[in-house]
Amino acid sequence: MTGRPRGFDVDERLDRALEVFWRQGYEGTAMSDLTEAMGINRPSLYAAYGNKESLFRKSLDRYLEGPAAYVTTALAEPTSRAVVEALLYGAIRVVTGGPNGCLVVQGALATGAQNAHVQEEIAARRRSGEAELAARFERARAEGDLPPDADCAALARYVWSISYGLSVQAAGGVSRGDLNRVAALALSTWPPTETYAHAPGRAE
Secondary structure (H helix, E strand, O other), X not given: OOOOOOOOOHHHHHHHHHHHHHHXXXXXXXXXXXXXXXXXXXXXXXXXXXXXXXXXXXXXXXXHHOHHHHHHHHHOOOOHHHHHHHHHHHHHHHHHHOOOOOHHHHOOOOOOHHHHHHHHHHXXXXXXXXXXXXXXXXXXXXXXXXXXXXXXXXXXXXXXXXXXXXXXXXXXXXXXXXXXXXXXXXHHOOOOXXXXXXXXXXXX
């Protein structure tokens, strides 16, 4: 015997939940906010998405696969500078176009002890992003695109720190133009690709 078909589009309602979490953060979002925005009652929400924490995790996935998909695209750029450029300007587009900066930064900055595991979930996703970027920079170093003594982990943290700072600034009302100038300044200090093109030890 099959269950009764749902009378709503699960993904479309998830997008609505994402917008609420993005605007209000995890702790600032009540179940009544979600049911009202999603246009469904609590039993339907629980049946389709689980509890509030489960819905938030699904919203995070939706965010990373949707608005924040620029990260995956950026990591595929051919040079380290192009990677950083795509990351920073991609971040600016998202944080100035969404309701409250970056969900992965703003979503659970402040939580009570009962929601500490949600804060850790977001922190783990940020650490994963740093690790992926550090690995991309390690490849760039092996290819001669970064100096042989480059600290790839520190570079990755540096770039993400700028990106997270852009999010906080955007949430505070700083304009896209001003944020673009910050990104341009950061990029102006990046080593030119050709400098290390024939560095000793370059991977052939």
